[in-house]
Amino acid sequence: MSGLRTDGALRGDPIAMGASPSMEAASRSRIMVSHGKLLFFLFLLTLPLANPWVRGDGVGYYAYLRSALIDHDLRFENDYLAANESFLMSRVDAQGHLLPSMYTKTGYVANHFSVGPAILWAPVLVSVHGMVLLAQHLGVHVAANGYSHPYLLSMAVTTASYGFLSLFLAFRLSRKYFHERWALLATLGIWFASSLPIYMYFNPSWSHAFSAFSVSLFLWYWERTRERRTMGQWSILGLLAGLMGNVYYPNAIVLIFPALEVLQSLRSTRRSSVLFPDLVRKLALNCGVFLAVFAASLLPTFITRQIIYGNPLETGYPPLSTWNWTSPVLLKVLFSSDHGMFSWTPVLILATAGIFFLIKRDALLGLGSLFTFLAFYYFIASYSDWDGLSGFGNRFFVSLTPIFILGLAALLSALSDWLGKPARAVAAAGTVLALLVVWNIGFIFQWGTHMVPARGEISWGSMIHNQFVDVPLRMTHSLETYFTHREDMMQHIEREDIEQQKKQGTQEN
Secondary structure: OOOOOOOOHHHOOOHHHOOOHHHHHHHHHHHHHHHHHHHHHHHHHHHHHOOOOOOOHHHHHHHHHHHHHHHOOOOOHHHHHOOOHHHHOOOEOOOOOEOHHHEOOOOOEOOOOOOHHHHHHHHHHHHHHHHHHHHHHOOOOOOOOOOOHHHHHHHHHHHHHHHHHHHHHHHHHHOOOOOHHHHHHHHHHHHHHOOHHHHHHHOOOOOHHHHHHHHHHHHHHHHHHOOOOOHHHHHHHHHHHHHHHHHOHHHHHHHHHHHHHHHHHHHHHOOOOOOHHHHHHHHHHHHHHHHHHHHHHOHHHHHHHHHHHOOOOOOOOOOHHHOOOOOOOHHHHHHOOOOOHHHHOOHHHHHHHHHHHHHHHOHHHHHHHHHHHHHHHHHHHOOOOOOOOOOOOOHHHHHHHHHHHHHHHHHHHHHHHHHOOHHHHHHHHHHHHHHHHHHHHHHHHHHHOOOOOOOOOOOHHHHHHHHHHHHHHHHHHHHHHHHHOHHHHHHHHHHHHHHHHHHHHHHHO
């Protein structure tokens, strides 16, 4: 089950052409550095897209940090009352006061959003707060309230940076099993043809870019230490597992990877009756350490749940017992016009199919990816709000970004094997991915400017017409406005969102 890269002579690798292993290592190192620089350069080019605003779900995520840092408590009245109108309209009465239903039995404002993003923002935003206070002391007029431009810009750039790290770690993981060209193309394809850009740049106060980062970091470290992990490394893995859980609760599903690793170790050693008892004791101890650190790492979640809800295990979401476990909407999650994962972001069809080729390359990594995807898929399909409401695509699956990059790299590598010529495979793959990226950018533009409804089902006929007719006509002017009059543009989008919510509410009633 070990992962061996087998690109060989077909790909023109130095060692396959008679070069020594040291020459091959040096060549691949140079390629890796070159591709890493390219990814970083592209990230710098896209960084101006980072949108410094707190909106929607982001109000709840950002409130943990802003309230603790500025108000020194977890009472979120100030944060909610300062929120955008479309977030606030269902949470206040006619006088502008928070509804009684917004308060929990502990007297705190309900906030079911996770605390993990605040943990990852904290190192940067605490430093920014210190600099703002220093600037005030020096006579510079800037509000130290968590909402002025230094805070929001730092928040947006930090989110984008974590999103980039999720991609870079997944790229590093993929290139261990596939040629760098396929790892690079897969990374670029998922970066620009999936839902990730929305939560990396446009809605940076939401949790999904952080979720992708935490899963990428966990998988990168799990693979780096797998099958030879020391107790100390099991502890670090438990810490990273806790980070995943603090950021996004369903990320606990990713623990399938170490679970399969343990089962594989037991299976491979069971043939030896002498070694088996020692292995069981060692694995039991290491797993115990892992689980203990994992539980301890979840303390930020447990503590905030206790403060807000009076119960460390209360999430604020509908109880799991009320979910549709026996009637999951399996087809809708994938193909619905209401934020279907495959229908909105078709690159994920290729990435998911590629998981089966990943299994052929490395059974443990591939089966872990497959079982994790299937469990995550069933979990989301059983949730009442499986469509993610107003997100782009099915935003919940952004957590699986590294798995999709691995799957897409595996598919591209298999395509190269089938065609027999890397240059031909690169041309074919690059063309398909470029078309998917262009399609995705146009779709994102439609969603962001409300050419298609942000909530509920869309008309595919209107959407396709817009892609070829209206998007090319409006894109240039809208991009110019995004960079030169962004605040006005965001206010316009907010007003349109409110009108759509009111219209949909009227239709439902």
